[in-house]
Amino acid sequence: MRPVLIRLEDITRTYHVGEVDVDALCGITYQVLQGDFLGIMGPSGSGKSTLMNIIGCLDRPTNGSYFLSNEEVSKFSKRQLAITRNKRIGFVFQSFNLLSRTTALENVELPLLYADIPTKEARELAYKSLELVGLKDRELRKTNQISGGEMQRVAIARALVTNPTLIMADEPTGNLDTKTSIEIMGIFASLNKEKGITVILVTHEADIAAYANRVIHIRDGVIEREDIKRDIRKISKGEVS
Template sequence: MDKPLIHMENLTKTYHIGENVVRALQGVSYSIRAGDFMAIMGPSGSGKSTMMNILGCLDKPDSGRYVLDGEEISDLDRNQLAALRNRKIGFVFQSFNLLSRTTALENAELPLLYAHVGGKERTDRAMAALAAVGLKGRECHKTNQLSGGEQQRVAIARALLNNPSLILADEPTGNLDTKTSEEIMGIFTKLNEEKGITIIMVTHEAEIGAKAKRSIHMRDGRIVREEVKA
């Protein structure tokens, strides 16, 4: 029980952009328990996006260890990482990242396509997930016919579909107005509290960050401060 869901140990990541060397991560160590709701905060260029990419198994660190749910990430290849994302991670992006001109249902069921689940089971599970985020009756709308808030709900439904252990949200409210932002945050809070899903969210808005149980602040590729909500 004591084993953390996420264990990061001395992670480093360096980018070479032309002549410039960007040290995005300079030795980050941190552990996150299952069921946590954490915000990663910090100004742009602080390394939070890089950390997000590594946490989401979209990228690998140059050095250090990253263990997700007991699996060592550094040893995996592209396809193994894809399979891991499929099984364990749900993404929610600032710009929604839905397939355009495609229905909400088709978007939501996408992870199951790559989990080799098909037919009625896939549709049923996608319908249930869409209903859970309050989109019952809008399943067959194309994404471009949906409002920003609705689109983000579709994205959350998609993230939930494979029962992931972890949801990674990258500025999930960045493109939404205040009211919609609160609705979306409400969904996250509910998922965390009622279903115990671990949520890690990147944001630079203090108000949004305050909804999380805990937050870490980053600067220049290092964690500089940790706050735990009372």
């Protein structure tokens, strides 16, 4: 049996907008296993981004507990959250969020700066990571000189470089054409299958969500339903690992 990576217990998140309290999440209880490929779907305003921010340690729940590898992240300080994001989580965003006018290599090295990895070692790791996403020999291109698909590959390389257990992908194909979307999703799928990295994917496109082996549908701050894909390979892999 694979170990539990994420355990969410009755998570709520309330925003104070002026005088009014808005409940973005109203009691989410869920579990993600190591090596899962989880899709989170829902219309805009459903709370899926809020959930993604909490799982990604960018935000803390108002109530409830969040355990990441049995550590109660919901009780972490800002500093501990920053360290957790740095060492254990990789982010891939819809709008890439790369530093402009900077080379691909420098972007990929960025998380290693905050991980106190020595410069030389960081450079090697960044090269390896870029090679993994198929960007060998493009390391020194500036981010404003490459295509959207390449930008997202750089972002994935950056997410991978710290060797995280979890990759959070927030609408990673939202700004890409279909062909490039398929390529990018292929990278996520192979990272999940071959490296056993847990991937959490937020999307509102069903065909993108289809890459996941479980999909939860969020509506009005609660999990409406869960789809579990009967994927033979997945199940057999799950049994193996």
